[in-house]
Structures are given as C-alpha cells and as structure tokens.
Amino acid sequence: MAVLGSSGQRSRSDRHPSRVRSAAVRRGVLAVLVVAALALLTISFRSPNSGVLHTVQGYGASALRPFQIAAERVARPFRDAYGYVDGLATAKSQNAKLRSEVQRWRAVANANLAAARQAEELKALLRYEEGPTYPKDYRTVNASVISFPSGPFAQQLTISAGSHAGIRLNTPVVSAGALVGHVTLVGPSTSQVTLLSDPDSAVPARDLGTGVSGVIRHGPRNTLFLDRVGKEQVVRKGDVIVTQGTVDRRYPDYFPYGIPIGQVTGVGTSDIASYLTVQVAPFAQLGSLDAVGALIANRPAPNLP
C-alpha cells in the first residue's frame, strides 16, 4: 500500500543527492532564462529602434517570414470558408443596408461631379497652390500582412516589406485607398505598422465637406473620432474625413493631403465638453487586412520638431 509521507520528520541529509542536484539544476535553468528574458526586455525597451538587438530582431523576423507566409497560405482556405459562411449569415441584413447606401452614394457621386467641375474652375481662378499629392510625390510599396494584432492591447501588425523596399519610420500605410496607420518600426524586410485604432495614434485630418480640421484619434470599442473640433465648427453626419497634409511648410506632416480616412457617423456635444464629439467610421477594415500599401515619399522625409 502506498504511503505518502510518514509521521517521522526527514532530516535534510536524508534527501537523495540526485534529487537535490536535480532541484538545483531546475532552479538554475529558470533563473538563467528569467535573467536572459529581463536582459532582452531591458535592451529592447531602452533602444526600440536601433542597436544590435534591433538589427538581429529584424533579420530574425525576415527569417521567420517565409514560415508565416506558408502558414497563412495554408490557413487561407479555412479562413475563406469561414468568411463565406459568416458572410451568408449576415448577407440579408447587409443587403438592405447596402441598397439604401447605394442610393445615398449615387446622390453623393452626382454632387461630387458637379463639385469637381466647380473645383477645377476655382483652382484655375485662384491659382490654388496644391500641397504634395499622392501620384506626384509618392510611390506605393505593396506588402502582405504577415502578423496581426496579438491581443487586446496590441494595435500593430507586421508587413512583409522593410527598409530594403524604401520604407522608413512614420511612412503612411493605406489599404484600398484608405489610411490604415503608419510605420513605427522598420526591419530590413519587415516593418511594424501601428494602426489608426491604436490609442497612441494621432493623425491631423479635415472634413472634406466643411473644411473643419481636427485630429483623428482612437475612440472606445475600436471606433475613431475627430478630436479638437470646436463647438462652433460645423461637421455633418456622412461627411468624409481625409488627411490634413502639410499646413505650414515649417512643420511638414508625414501624411500627404487627401488620403481618405473615414466617414462621420455621429456628431455630439455636451455642456462641459470644450470640443464636439465627432465619431468616424474608418473606410479601411482595420480588423481584417491582408495586404497594404506603404506610401514612400519621393522627397526626403520631413524632420518634425
């Protein structure tokens, strides 16, 4: 019959030497690994964008990239199947919603045609000095998304292009013509993109309809809002929000003018608030990005103060 322990107290010298050695080795291994992790963390935290460790990490990420791409390709049919089934489930309600949206957009498109014609005339008349425009001063580097936000805190993803492709820190990143975020970490062939939905993200933006300026920030539950819009300003539901671009040549902006960000879904205010609460629905599907484009400036990167 097995007996777990006995009433007699075992002295320390009775313990089997191999077990004592085993415990020491075990604790030693743990201590070494924890110290190594803490050392890596300290170095990584102190110099996030430079140094040997950053370079090694960049090359490590490049080495892992083929495996990530392979895994993503293997999983793609399953994802597509899930998306198809999920799409069928929501198709009916979406259909009615999209029909009404098509009607609204058709009206907007007609209005835009007239506005575009008018804008051409106004530009010619006022010799409007345009800022940097996308096709003129920027080229696109297309990249696939190889890792996605890895938790409720993370709003960064990794893309399969880095400094070798010309990507630099703060390079704007778009998807299907809409702003997604900007580059916050660059490796040789991979880069980290911080999404608009990151709480630290702030993008100068303007209302295309009324010209009101503000800053696009992260709102609750992965929404965006246009911050710093005074109560006296006019912002309407349905207005399109685009990047502000450079306003003052002394303080150039990394984001060129006119990249669509999203559409105003609600405008509110309160007695105690200094600014309007302008909710914006992003055009880009920030939660399901497969491929993005990095906008590389043909001119030197601006130096922010």
Add this chain to the structure above:
Amino acid sequence: MTVVDGLKAAALIFVAAILQVAVLTQIDVFGGAPDVLLVTLVAVALLRGTIMGAAGGFFGGLLVDTATLGKLGLSSLVLTIAGYWIGRYGETTGRDRAHAPFLSVAVVTILYSFGLLAVDFVLGERAPAGAMLRALLPSIALNLILTAPVYALVRRLLRPLEREDLATEVQLLG
C-alpha cells in the same frame, strides 16, 4: 529526456508560434482569441517537466516577439515562468491526472493575461485591464477547445516519461 525529445518539443513550439502569429491572432470571438502556443507549451511542460517547460516558454516567447517585431523578452519572461510552473505541476500533483491539461490551460491563460498586463504596467506601457478582462473568458473557452487535440498530438510525439525520469521533490513511498 533525450536530445530527440528536445528537438521534437522545439519543433512543436516553433510550429505553434508561427501558427499563432500568422493565423490565430486574426480570430476574434467575443473579443477573445485562442493561443495555440500557450496550449502547446502547457502540454510540453506537463509531459516533460520544468526544464523543458521553462526553455520552451523562453523559446516560444522569443519567436513571437521576433516575428511580430514586439519588445524582445516580454513574452519570453511570462511564458518561461508559465512553462516552469506548469512543468512543476506536471511533475508533482498533476501527474497522471486526466484533468491536468484542462486545469493547467485555464489557469495559465488567466495568469498569462495578468502577467502580460503586469509587465506592461511596470514598463509604463499601455495596460488596459478592462479589455483584458473582457477577452479573458472567451480566450479561456477557446484555449480549452484546443486543449484536447493539441495535448493528444503532443502526447503522441512526446511519450509520457517514467516516474523515475521526472524531477520531483515529492517522494512516493510504498
């Protein structure tokens, strides 16, 4: 434990880490996501003990942080401690218990989430406890769903050790 065992465990952790960063992080069920790396680590640690658990945690964390260009050492630190702790449980009270993998996965999912939150908080990074708490229950449920197949696969590759091979300080008499 042999070199072959170590290589098998490393391969398992590698595949799990790649799957995690490339595929599973895209899944969002009520705010939670499955963590196949954590589940694989738990299985390896339960079957091979503390040293393999801690080393596997360190290696897996390093892979995740490298692949996502995250802060190196952050995941390694938390996963090393988790691997060691589960390995210890597997060597002692959790040995031969059918519920051990499920209990371990549930507990480690909670501790891992709080561990990351604590490290982020200490480092002055963003640490939204509310978001973590909302995602916790769905994450536990998804990880528990993964536990049975992942543990079965790992057990097939890493046969359970004999009792004499396990490092233990709890001596069974009789």
